[in-house]
Amino acid sequence: MSNQVVPAALRDRYLESFPAKAASLSTALQALEMTFDAQQIRALRDLAHKLAGSAGMYGFDDLGLLAREIVRAIDTGAPVSIIGGFTRELVGHLQRTPVKLPG
Amino acid sequence: MRIDLLEDDPDQAEMISHWLTEEGHEVRWYRSGGDLTRALHRDVPDVLLLDWVLPESSGMDVLTWVRQSFLGRIPVVFITAQDSEEHVVAALQAGADDYLVKPPRRRELMARVQAVGRRAGAIMSAETLQGTEPYSVDIGRRVIVLNGKNVDLTSKEFDLAAYMFANAGRLVKRGVLLERVWGRSQTITTRTVDAHISRIRKKLEIDESNGWRLISVYQHGYRLERA
Numbered sequence: 410m411s412n413q414v415v416p417a418a419l420r421d422r423y424l425e426s427f428p429a430k431a432a433s434l435s436t437a438l439q440a441l442e443m444t445f446d447a448q449q450i451r452a453l454r455d456l457a458h459k460l461a462g463s464a465g466m467y468g469f470d471d472l473g474l475l476a477r478e479i480v481r482a483i484d485t486g487a488p489v490s491i492i493g494g495f496t497r498e499l500v501g502h503l504q505r506t507p508v509k510l511p512g
Numbered sequence: 513m514r515i516d517l518l519e520d521d522p523d524q525a526e527m528i529s530h531w532l533t534e535e536g537h538e539v540r541w542y543r544s545g546g547d548l549t550r551a552l553h554r555d556v557p558d559v560l561l562l563d564w565v566l567p568e569s570s571g572m573d574v575l576t577w578v579r580q581s582f583l584g585r586i587p588v589v590f591i592t593a594q595d596s597e598e599h600v601v602a603a604l605q606a607g608a609d610d611y612l613v614k615p616p617r618r619r620e621l622m623a624r625v626q627a628v629g630r631r632a633g634a635i636m637s638a639e640t641l642q643g644t645e646p647y648s649v650d651i652g653r654r655v656i657v658l659n660g661k662n663v664d665l666t667s668k669e670f671d672l673a674a675y676m677f678a679n680a681g682r683l684v685k686r687g688v689l690l691e692r693v694w695g696r697s698q699t700i701t702t703r704t705v706d707a708h709i710s711r712i713r714k715k716l717e718i719d720e721s722n723g724w725r726l727i728s729v730y731q732h733g734y735r736l737e738r739a
Contacts, residue, residue: 414618415527416530419526419527419530422526423523426523458565458593459520459521459523459524461593461614461615462521462524462593462614462615463521463523463524463527463615464615465614465615466523466524466527466528466614466615466616467523467527473615477593480593
């Protein structure tokens with residue numbers, strides 16, 4: 410977590426979106442692993458790109474960095490196994506983060 | 513300031529809007545380049561914040577359009593995850609005033625928005641508008657010259673004429689003119705705008721012989737355009 414001050418209401422709403430974000434990433438990765446084509450790559454990249462942009466603003470710097478790794482892996486033409494590894498790590502991180510944080 | 517934000521991700525738009533609103537700015541959020549450009553036809557913000565990667569037209573497309581479409585310079589700041597030197601250089605060369613890599617930090621974003629707004633104000637206070645021939649609109653000296661002669665205008669008439677020239681080609685609502693020229697707190701009506709428009713049309717001889725026309729669009733506002 411960064412020291413960026415985030416209003417509780419906004420942070421809670423963002424946290425509540427984590428399960429849906431994790432599910433979308435998982436679905437996109439499954440589709441990519443089944444069919445490695447431009448459309449599936451774009452779909453996964455778009456999800457990671459958005460998360461890379463927003464996570465740090467809400468104080469979740471580590472999530473943002475992981476999402477950025479996915480974008481970078483895709484942009485540099487990394488094999489799907491590498492992309493998949495980063496994505497699964499990000500999904501796990503999203504799933505482990507409690508929807509309600511203390512305080 | 514009035515700030516237009518182009519950002520397709522609601523999470524990011526919500527936080528950026530929150531920061532700006534807390535600082536006293538008025539924010540209008542657009543999810544697509546199409547929505548934003550339509551809005552810009554109606555009203556111009558003090559600062560424009562653009563994301564680069566969008567589902568339809570990109571932030572660069574919007575920047576190019578803005579720079580081609582407006583005589584008056586709208587300050588543009590990119591807020592984007594595109595962090596390569598090539599992207600930064602391309603945006604600045606295309607006319608962006610500043611560039612922030614995501615995720616933006618609140619205080620830095622606020623400082624940069626203030627800075628471009630301040631610079632734009634400073635530029636406007638010393639600038640002669642381009643592309644207004646045969647008129648010369650000198651914002652710094654607050655003078656409009658036609659055929660070598662200063663046109664005798666009151667202060668409000670000058671403000672109104674300068675605003676119309678700065679936004680030539682666009683439909684400007686009466687309410688926007690009221691706000692920009694007279695200020696929000698004034699208790700005057702749009703009839704005052706109509707009266708002033710009529711006077712500047714006459715004093716500046718805005719007609720086909722001078723290559724311009726100032727048309728009234730029923731129930732909307734006015735457009736100053738090349739004849």
